[in-house]
Amino acid sequence: MEVNPHNSMAHDAHADEHAHGHSHDHHGHDHDHDHEDNFWSKYIFSTDHKMIAKQYLNVAIFMGFLAMFMSLIFRMQLAWPDAKLPFLQDVIGKWGKDGKLDPGFYLALVTIHGTIMVFFVLTAGLSGTFSNLLIPLQLGARDMASGFLNALSFWFFALSSVIMLFSLGIETGPASGGWTVYPPLSALPQAIPGSGLGMTLWLVSMVFFIASSLLGSINYISTIINLRTKGMAMTRMPLTIWAFFITAILGVLSFPVLLAAALLLVFDRSFGTSFYLSDIFIDGAPLDHAGGSPILYQHLFWFLGHPEVYIVLLPALGLASEVISVNARKPIFGYKAMIGSMLVIAFLSFIVWGHHMFVTGMNPFLGSVFVFTTLLVAIPSAVKVFNYITTLWRGNIQFTPQMLFGIGLVSTFITGGLTGIILGDSALDINVHDTYFVVAHFHIVMGSSAIFGMFAGVYHWFPKMYGRIMNKKLGFIHFWLTLIGLYGTFFPMHFLGLAGVPRRYYANTAYDGFANLININHVVTVFAIIGGLAQFIFLFNFYYSIKNGKKSSQNPWKANTLEWTTPVEHIHGNWPGAIPEVHRWPYDYGKPGAKEDFICQTVPFSETPESNTPHDH
Amino acid sequence: MNILLILAVVFGTLVLVRLANVAALASKLSGENEEAEQESANRWNSIGMISFLIIGLSVMIYIMNLYIPLTLPKAASEHGEAIDGLMKINWTVLFITFFITQILLFFFAFKYRYNKNRRSFYFHDNNKLEAIWTIIPTIVLAALITTGMSEWNVITKKSASMKGIVVQIYAKQFDFTARYAGKDNKLGSSFFRSITDTNPLGIDSADAATADDLIAKELVLPKGAEVQLMINSRDVIHSVYLPHFRVQMNAVPGMTTRFAFKPTKTTADMQKETGNPKFEFIMLCNKICGVAHYNMKMPVRVVEPAEYEEWLKTQSAVFPKEEAAAPAATPAPADSAATSMAK
Numbered sequence: 001m002e003v004n005p006h007n008s009m010a011h012d013a014h015a016d017e018h019a020h021g022h023s024h025d026h027h028g029h030d031h032d033h034d035h036e037d038n039f040w041s042k043y044i045f046s047t048d049h050k051m052i053a054k055q056y057l058n059v060a061i062f063m064g065f066l067a068m069f070m071s072l073i074f075r076m077q078l079a080w081p082d083a084k085l086p087f088l089q090d091v092i093g094k095w096g097k098d099g100k101l102d103p104g105f106y107l108a109l110v111t112i113h114g115t116i117m118v119f120f121v122l123t124a125g126l127s128g129t130f131s132n133l134l135i136p137l138q139l140g141a142r143d144m145a146s147g148f149l150n151a152l153s154f155w156f157f158a159l160s161s162v163i164m165l166f167s168l169g170i171e172t173g174p175a176s177g178g179w180t181v182y183p184p185l186s187a188l189p190q191a192i193p194g195s196g197l198g199m200t201l202w203l204v205s206m207v208f209f210i211a212s213s214l215l216g217s218i219n220y221i222s223t224i225i226n227l228r229t230k231g232m233a234m235t236r237m238p239l240t241i242w243a244f245f246i247t248a249i250l251g252v253l254s255f256p257v258l259l260a261a262a263l264l265l266v267f268d269r270s271f272g273t274s275f276y277l278s279d280i281f282i283d284g285a286p287l288d289h290a291g292g293s294p295i296l297y298q299h300l301f302w303f304l305g306h307p308e309v310y311i312v313l314l315p316a317l318g319l320a321s322e323v324i325s326v327n328a329r330k331p332i333f334g335y336k337a338m339i340g341s342m343l344v345i346a347f348l349s350f351i352v353w354g355h356h357m358f359v360t361g362m363n364p365f366l367g368s369v370f371v372f373t374t375l376l377v378a379i380p381s382a383v384k385v386f387n388y389i390t391t392l393w394r395g396n397i398q399f400t401p402q403m404l405f406g407i408g409l410v411s412t413f414i415t416g417g418l419t420g421i422i423l424g425d426s427a428l429d430i431n432v433h434d435t436y437f438v439v440a441h442f443h444i445v446m447g448s449s450a451i452f453g454m455f456a457g458v459y460h461w462f463p464k465m466y467g468r469i470m471n472k473k474l475g476f477i478h479f480w481l482t483l484i485g486l487y488g489t490f491f492p493m494h495f496l497g498l499a500g501v502p503r504r505y506y507a508n509t510a511y512d513g514f515a516n517l518i519n520i521n522h523v524v525t526v527f528a529i530i531g532g533l534a535q536f537i538f539l540f541n542f543y544y545s546i547k548n549g550k551k552s553s554q555n556p557w558k559a560n561t562l563e564w565t566t567p568v569e570h571i572h573g574n575w576p577g578a579i580p581e582v583h584r585w586p587y588d589y590g591k592p593g594a595k596e597d598f599i600c601q602t603v604p605f606s607e608t609p610e611s612n613t614p615h616d617h
Numbered sequence: 618m619n620i621l622l623i624l625a626v627v628f629g630t631l632v633l634v635r636l637a638n639v640a641a642l643a644s645k646l647s648g649e650n651e652e653a654e655q656e657s658a659n660r661w662n663s664i665g666m667i668s669f670l671i672i673g674l675s676v677m678i679y680i681m682n683l684y685i686p687l688t689l690p691k692a693a694s695e696h697g698e699a700i701d702g703l704m705k706i707n708w709t710v711l712f713i714t715f716f717i718t719q720i721l722l723f724f725f726a727f728k729y730r731y732n733k734n735r736r737s738f739y740f741h742d743n744n745k746l747e748a749i750w751t752i753i754p755t756i757v758l759a760a761l762i763t764t765g766m767s768e769w770n771v772i773t774k775k776s777a778s779m780k781g782i783v784v785q786i787y788a789k790q791f792d793f794t795a796r797y798a799g800k801d802n803k804l805g806s807s808f809f810r811s812i813t814d815t816n817p818l819g820i821d822s823a824d825a826a827t828a829d830d831l832i833a834k835e836l837v838l839p840k841g842a843e844v845q846l847m848i849n850s851r852d853v854i855h856s857v858y859l860p861h862f863r864v865q866m867n868a869v870p871g872m873t874t875r876f877a878f879k880p881t882k883t884t885a886d887m888q889k890e891t892g893n894p895k896f897e898f899i900m901l902c903n904k905i906c907g908v909a910h911y912n913m914k915m916p917v918r919v920v921e922p923a924e925y926e927e928w929l930k931t932q933s934a935v936f937p938k939e940e941a942a943a944p945a946a947t948p949a950p951a952d953s954a955a956t957s958m959a960k
Contacts, residue, residue, distance in 0.1 A: 104908040178905045184870060185853040185906060191790065192907045278871030279809040281819070282790075282852040286810045294854055294869055328729070330737035337747050359856070360867045361848075361874035364773030368766050375762045382754040383747065385718060390746065392725040394738035398655065399662035399730065407666070407726050414718045418711045421758075425765035427772060428704055431689075431697075431863040434856065434903045472658060480665060484632060487673065488625065492680060498688035500860030502903040505911035511899045516687055526625045590737035597736060 045155075047147030050570050052154050053133035054465055057458070059161055060125025064451075065539065066165075067116035070109040072532050077101045079518070079525035081507040095173070103506040107176040108194050110504055112168065114179030115202070119209055120164070122312040122450045124157050124216075127251075130315060130457050131220045131244040133465065137563035138238050140229025140580055142573040145222040149215050156212035160205040167201035175202035178504060180305065183276035183297050187268045190283040200269070203262050210259045217248035217255075224248075229562070231582035236601070238561050238586040239332060242339050243318020246346045247311050253350070254307040261300035268292070295360055302353035309446050310349045314342060316453020317384065317413075320406040322586075323456045324388060326559045327403035328395030329597050331587035334387040341380035341387075348377050358426040359433050367426045374424035381417050385410060396590060396597070400557070401475025405456035408483050409449050415487075416445020419494065434504075437497025440490045448486050455479075458542070463556050467568045468549030474541040478534055485531020492520050492527075558598050560586045565602055584616070655731070663730035670723035674716075689860055690891050693898070693919065695879040696772050697863035703768055710757060775877040781843030784836070786900075786915075787818050788848070788855035788868035790907045793900060793915040794818060795836045797929065799829025805935065809851055809870075819851070822936045831932040836900055836917045839925035840883045848874045858903035859917060861887070867904055880919045887919075 088096025095105035176194030277289035354370035805827025850868035902913035
């Protein structure tokens with residue numbers, strides 16, 4: 001059996017020029033699942049999970065950089081509100097006339113930055129990339145349960161990205177009511193220009209996004225349940241797969257509720273219903289819509305919105321578990337406790353949404369209930385943190401870029417998680433609600449942790465995606481600058497919140513007491529720029545390494561999981577011969593007596609009498 | 618340019634140079650073999666870990682000393698003082714946890730760097746340890762939950778009691794209006810369809826409770842008295858945020874939200890306490906409400922009760938006598954205006 005001799009990385013970089021010329025020379029001697037590939041079927045409308053994973057990743061990188069640019073623009077506005085930034089007019093046209101950022105467009109930037117980061121990068125980018133890449137590879141499946149649904153999922157995602165991007169260019173500007181798009185603001189074009197066509201496009205984009213997410217999640221779940229190879233019991237699955245599994249279940253249960261919320265909003269906006277509208281007088285006239293409740297939307301939104309936090313975070317934690325264990329050359333501590341804590345977190349995530357609504361006028365008793373459930377989340381989170389730390393203890397740590405990002409994730413997960421205890425406590429939340437304290441909190445615990453998990457994943461599985469290894473030195477510089485950039489950005493931000501500065505303010509001119517806080521805003525913006533620039537190191541490294549990176553061996557990190565038993569070159573069906581059988585759990589690193597410090601999952605106990613323990617059967 | 622900014626730039630540049638050196642050094646070694654390269658990476662990154670821990674924590678403490686004075690002064694309300702106390706307890710717990718976990722994390726990362734002559738400790742399960750770090754956080758959290766909830770109950774019960782001086786805060790894009798309930802401490806009813814240019818709150822002039830209601834563009838409160846804010850919005854969601862009093866409640870169209878609190882310091886007291894003769898309280902909108910969201914605010918003053926009474930007398934009634942008697946200039950769409958004319 002020959003493997004595809006084709007170098008797929010070269011293809012990716014120069015797909016448009018070369019693909020056609022290369023497309024005929026490799027069929028015929030491939031795996032029998034293979035068929036005649038042309039440029040379109042191989043790169044664009046591929047149903048191969050590895051290609052779809054790469055598609056997701058590349059779109060997510062693009063969207064991520066776009067959202068980062070937006071954040072740098074509004075960060076500069078906040079740090080230097082009086083300065084004229086001549087380049088703005090070149091970049092954003094009429095919204096940056098004469099180098100001054102338009103206040104309405106400021107809100108649009110904040111809104112779209114949040115939307116892209118939460119949904120397009122950290123939901124689709126993270127789950128879409130790694131669930132697709134790793135579920136079949138780590139479980140020993142030839143592909144996802146449905147390759148077609150999988151491709152469809154990506155294409156809905158691509159479509160929703162295009163619609164979201166398109167909305168940036170329209171006359172009245174994109175949606176600008178904040179990424180949570182609370183009605184009535186988002187329902188009434190009279191209230192803010194962004195609630196016109198921009199909001200319609202936002203909703204349409206989200207509908208496709210949700211469809212994409214559901215198709216993906218259903219596929220992940222069915223693959224994990226049905227397509228595990230022989231011996232791959234649920235209790236032998238790597239923690240990555242557990243994380244993707246739980247994430248997918250969360251998505252299937254919560255995204256439909258967001259869809260409902262969005263559809264009702266569409267009805268209110270366009271078809272005269274009043275689900276969210278009541279007693280409104282705007283633009284010099286009373287509104288005919290009456291009898292609805294804006295709070296209803298918030299309940300529906302946060303019923304997704306909170307599980308969404310874990311949809312973002314759990315895959316990152318899963319990736320980190322794998323990366324930390326491999327690079328510490330030590331089994332992950334408390335494998336079952338890790339699974340258990342993820343399940344508990346997932347369960348709790350459905351009954352904590354009200355902590356986003358303590359000061360909305362929701363019944364105070366309900367507030368107490370949500371305080372209780374919210375703070376419970378800290379317990380499984382603490383278990384996870386201590387398990388990570390114990391995994392490092394007496395390990396034998398190989399510092400690779402992915403390991404650094406894994407450790408960074410644990411650090412940010414702790415820092416951001418702790419401030420969550422303040423925000424989850426309704427009495428304390430009163431004064432920091434909707435201030436920069438919240439912004440700092442979720443950027444550290446959700447934004448940074450998830451993006452660190454994603455980076456860890458990219459560095460670790462890059463060889464599996466492109467057959468090469470990313471440059472490690474650039475990876476190290478990328479990590480340290482990102483870590484310093486993010487703490488420098490978000491740590492000082494807490495003090496803005498504790499000084500009472502509301503979020504989503506175009507400038508802090510309303511209150512004289514805020515004047516002396518401009519120094520903090522300078523520091524925050526400077527570090528944001530440092531962190532932002534550092535991402536270009538990653539961008540360069542990523543695309544440079546696709547073509548020029550050091551060639552990877554089959555198992556470059558000496559890892560145990562099944563993906564490293566596949567050939568370096570991608571083939572349809574993943575394994576050239578029979579699918580491997582699994583005999584042990586994935587974390588036999590540094591096992592006493594073993595010949596090497598790792599034992600692949602495919603090695604039966606009968607071959608390792610020297611290291612077997614009484615528990616091994 | 619302030620010193621911190623310069624520090625940031627210098628620190629950033631130093632780090633860049635440092636890392637470039639590390640990379641250069643590492644690449645020199647890489648000529649030899651991969652193992653040596655990884656060994657150098659391990660050395661430098663593990664040193665990075667411990668340095669980040671030490672420098673990071675030092676910078677953090679430095680920044681806290683610098684920035685904590687810029688945060689809000691001590692609360693100027695009764696429940697606010699309780700919240701501040703609670704906050705202190707929480708911060709203490711959080712900082713202890715923060716230091717323990719971050720130190721362990723970065724220290725272990727530093728200490729256990731790869732050594733090819735060593736094997737990691739094959740240690741993958743320990744129920745006792747798991748139990749410890751399940752039970753201890755549970756106990757600590759139980760304490761935090763209990764104290765937090767009991768304070769929350771005190772605050773929200775007061776808000777539900779309807780006691781205190783009733784003041785309506787009426788929000789619209791992009792300003793607040795205050796309506797004092799007057800002698801009867803009852804607000805006249807209002808309806809959004811009754812809103813006209815001359816009656817921007819849509820107040821029912823026929824309601825007996827309306828007669829003594831007063832309208833103000835400034836929130837003035839007496840020190841030491843319970844105040845009951847009745848919060849409404851007429852267009853989108855706004856939020857009434859009084860950071861110095863630890864008060865925040867959304868203004869939601871279609872419903873009335875409430876927040877009760879007792880100011881304990883006058884503006885003059887605060888000016889003395891903060892050493893800032895220009896200190897003023899403020900009410901800000903803290904829910905994104907449109908393009909001018911960042912400019913939506915209302916001045917707030919707390920004065921001695923006697924001064925408050927004087928001030929009240931100077932405020933205008935909702936329907937000044939002569940105007941209420943004359944027929945409304947613009948025909949109002951709602952019935953309430955009609956009834957008011959009939960009477």
